[in-house]
Amino acid sequence: MGSIPKYEAPTRDDAFKLFQNIENKFPGKTLGDDKWYLVAVAALVGSTEPEHVASVYQYLISKPGFTTSESRQLLVRRIREALVKCVSIIGVCKPLEAIFAVAKLERPEDRDYSFSRQHWKSGLENHERGVGWLQAIYKGNIKKIGDSLAAHKDFFWISEEITYGLYLSDHTILGPIETELVVLAGIMIQNLPLETAWHLRGTRRVGVSSEDVECIQQCIEMVAEFCRLSLHRVPRVADIEHEV
Known part of the structure; x- marks a missing residue:
């Protein structure tokens, strides 16, 4: 029986180099310089x-x-809101690992005790908000699904x-484009072809240009390489452009 190759985890220095590269690649001139790290966070939390x-947090502060x-x-x-949204597309355990790691680094005076979904309720308002955002992302494709x-x-x-x-239609902290960037990165890093195609299309539908979406995909691929993951099954924005 062959031995399993030893995995050498990337270091914080490796991570900082990754973030510098993503920051340089990300289309900040059109989307804003405050969004690249959301793509990094969502891709990392869906990865290994x-x-x-926590390295993203250290790099930024x-x-x-x-x-x-x-x-x-x-x-x-x-x-935190990016991680909360990732619960809906990845599961709870990896976002928990991430927020525990961030919490270890926070200074006492920097802790934020706000609670974004403290007053959330199920019911008609929640249903209408959810269906409304679904329609914005999927449009006529929702019937087939x-x-x-x-x-x-x-x-x-x-x-x-x-x-x-509950999760994705709440735009009080992260707006519509930011939310869709989180969803796209969190799904694509899992090498899921069907859902990646839906959210490449959805990212275009919320107003991100095809050129910028391609740059974002390249940023996610940088995270995949950092984590030694293959994204061989996912499409590119050019493959879904005719559906937008």
Whole structure:
């Protein structure tokens, strides 16, 4: 029986080089310089290295824009919200690993005790918000998906009420484009062809140009290489452009 090759985990220095490369590649001139790290966070948390979300936090708080407790609290709210959204597409354990790793680094004065979903309720308002965001991402494609799940209604209910109602349609901390960037990165890093195609298309539908989506995919591929993952099954934005 052959031995399993030893895995050498990437270091914090390796991670910092990755973030520099992503920051340089990301289309910040059109999408804003405050979004690249959301792609990194979501891709890392869906990868084999969720603890390196803490390296994202370390990398950012060393920058001039995060010299105050208030700025670091805002940063962690955004990272935390990205992780919360990732629960709906990845599961709870990896986002927990990531937030525990971040929490170890937080100074007491930087801790943010806000609770984004403290007053969340199921019901008509949640349903309408979830369905509305589903329609924005899927448009006419939603009927085909619903038909495919006609004999598996639990999954369509989860999509409307939980995935979109509870998680993805809440744009109080991360806006629509930011939310879709998180979803795209968190799904693509799992090498899932069908759902990646849906959210390449969805990212285009919320207003991101095809050129920028291609750059974002290249950023996700950088994370995959960092984590020694293959993304050989996923399409590119050019493959779905005719569906937009």
